[in-house]
Amino acid sequence: MRIYIVGGSVRDRLLNIPPRDTDYLVVEASDGDMLAKGLVKVGQTFPIFLNPENGDEYTLGKSVDEDLSRRDLTINAMAIDENNQLIDLYGGEDDLKKKILRHVSRENFFEDPLRVLRVARFMAQLPDFSIHPETLKLMLEVVVTPAFAKILPERMVKELKRVFECEKPSQFFEVLKSVGAMSPHFQEIKSYENLDRMKGDEELSFSSIVTGMSLTDLEQMTKRLNIQTNWIETAESWILFSRLDLSHPEKVLDFFYEADTFRKPRMIEHVVKLDPVRGKDLQRLYHLVKDIGIADVDPQRKGKEIGEEIRRLRLKRLG
Numbered sequence: 001m002r003i004y005i006v007g008g009s010v011r012d013r014l015l016n017i018p019p020r021d022t023d024y025l026v027v028e029a030s031d032g033d034m035l036a037k038g039l040v041k042v043g044q045t046f047p048i049f050l051n052p053e054n055g056d057e058y059t060l061g062k063s064v065d066e067d068l069s070r071r072d073l074t075i076n077a078m079a080i081d082e083n084n085q086l087i088d089l090y091g092g093e094d095d096l097k098k099k100i101l102r103h104v105s106r107e108n109f110f111e112d113p114l115r116v117l118r119v120a121r122f123m124a125q126l127p128d129f130s131i132h133p134e135t136l137k138l139m140l141e142v143v144v145t146p147a148f149a150k151i152l153p154e155r156m157v158k159e160l161k162r163v164f165e166c167e168k169p170s171q172f173f174e175v176l177k178s179v180g181a182m183s184p185h186f187q188e189i190k191s192y193e194n195l196d197r198m199k200g201d202e203e204l205s206f207s208s209i210v211t212g213m214s215l216t217d218l219e220q221m222t223k224r225l226n227i228q229t230n231w232i233e234t235a236e237s238w239i240l241f242s243r244l245d246l247s248h249p250e251k252v253l254d255f256f257y258e259a260d261t262f263r264k265p266r267m268i269e270h271v272v273k274l275d276p277v278r279g280k281d282l283q284r285l286y287h288l289v290k291d292i293g294i295a296d297v298d299p300q301r302k303g304k305e306i307g308e309e310i311r312r313l314r315l316k317r318l319g
Contacts, residue, residue: 001027002026026059074102075101095132101126116142117181121162153226164199186209206234207234207270207274210239237267297310
């Protein structure tokens with residue numbers, strides 16, 4: 001059995017960045033050997049095992065050369081052997097020094113078009129890098145293939161989540177735009193200028209990229225990508241707020257109801273973070289009415305009269 005450290009953890013070590021996790025390639029071993037070491041098999045199609053204690057991933061392979069040949073970028077196609085020697089078949093270390101993102105092979109990108117998005121993500125993660133001209137040309141070729149349009153929604157969203165954690169997430173969309181890759185997956189997106197300010201928060205990051213959209217646009221994109229409910233709720237609130245006239249009490253109250261803020265006050269908090277100036281004005285108005293409830297209604301009122309009276313009292317407070 002021979003074990004190699006591979007992929008992103010090698011890249012991060014060379015960049016003096018603490019690796020989030022460590023991936024290993026194991027050759028000259030069997031499933032039984034892996035299970036005997038206390039690892040848990042998680043891959044059915046691919047022989048992947050996890051260390052239950054720390055989450056490190058171990059992949060069974062034929063050879064380190066074969067594993068590295070399947071990688072996307074040269075900076076991710078390096079390994080460290082058991083003697084702590086670097087194995088660099090594609091010039092990844094040199095590309096790291098030159099701050100260049102360069103593909104390992106054309107075939108890898110055509111086999112898995114998601115690699116186009118991965119290049120864009122690495123530009124968001126390493127914003128002072130540049131994309132090699134030949135890799136940029138390759139990306140332009142891949143995005144017009146039918147396979148690019150058929151990337152599974154769950155893979156797109158998984159990539160988005162990683163982007164939202166990057167140093168400069170807006171760079172992801174800048175790259176996609178430059179190679180014509182916004183369509184069809186992100187074709188509704190019109191603005192992402194506030195995305196970098198929201199990095200690290202998935203809900204707010206997603207809301208920042210729907211700025212300028214209509215609710216119809218949002219529905220189309222979220223259905224296509226199968227976006228999770230909490231992202232959608234916050235995004236809808238943001239779109240509604242972005243066109244709200246705060247000087248009109250009835251419209252403000254309508255917003256509170258449409259965004260379900262009395263049950264989900266976090267919607268107000270999110271708006272404040274997305275737009276600190278107008279958001280604070282909205283928050284002030286919300287505090288005027290948020291505590292008005294059934295205790296303030298005449299006990300003789302029944303049924304829908306209760307809700308109507310609560311709305312009237314809230315509107316009076318806003319007016």
